[in-house]
Amino acid sequence: YNGRSGNTLVARAISKLRVKDIKSLPVVARETVSVYDAVVTMFTEDVGTLSVVDGDGYLSGVVSRKDLLKIAISGGDVHKMPVGMVMTRMPNIITVTPDDTVYLAAKRLITHQIDALPVVRTFVQPNGQERLEVVGRLTKTNITRFFVELANDEL
Numbered sequence: 001y002n003g004r005s006g007n008t009l010v011a012r013a014i015s016k017l018r019v020k021d022i023k024s025l026p027v028v029a030r031e032t033v034s035v036y037d038a039v040v041t042m043f044t045e046d047v048g049t050l051s052v053v054d055g056d057g058y059l060s061g062v063v064s065r066k067d068l069l070k071i072a073i074s075g076g077d078v079h080k081m082p083v084g085m086v087m088t089r090m091p092n093i094i095t096v097t098p099d100d101t102v103y104l105a106a107k108r109l110i111t112h113q114i115d116a117l118p119v120v121r122t123f124v125q126p127n128g129q130e131r132l133e134v135v136g137r138l139t140k141t142n143i144t145r146f147f148v149e150l151a152n153d154e155l
């Protein structure tokens with residue numbers, strides 16, 4: 001393997017790959033649902049991160065396993081505390097679009113030390129305000145699965 005050639009099968013496959021090619025369906029929770037219900041959703045949907053949406057259905061935050069565990073071990077009332085109070089909030093959310101490369105997505109996951117990115121489309125409201133519509137999620141698992149399938153094809 002010559003890592004400098006930039007012309008290997010792996011390099012070519014990766015540079016062309018787009019988020020829309022490997023993304024998963026979105027899993028979202030309303031800001032108003034309880035920490036308890038968010039935990040239940042993580043189990044039933046088998047995900048580690050939820051996109052959180054406002055009353056209009058637009059992205060307002062992201063909540064991870066540890067965000068929820070923090071409340072559980074600090075004695076917060078998981079039945080009363082809404083995820084909106086414990087999530088990481090916009091505009092501090094790292095996202096990708098369906099046409100972004102998976103390489104860009106992977107770099108964002110590493111740079112920001114996170115496990116998942118909401119895949120979004122920008123929706124401009126009549127008053128000019130921009131809102132993000134959640135159309136999928138891209139996780140480390142998607143990338144690992146692609147990597148394994150690529151190897152399966154070549155071996």
Ligand code: ADP
Nearest residue numbers: 062064065066088092093094113114115116117
């Ligand atoms: P965990 O906290 O379960 O280890 P992550 O490493 O993905 O999961 O999350 C670390 C922190 O970063 C959490 O506080 C979470 O809310 C936040 N976070 C996760 N994903 C994103 C994202 N796409 N954009 C901004 N913040 C995020």
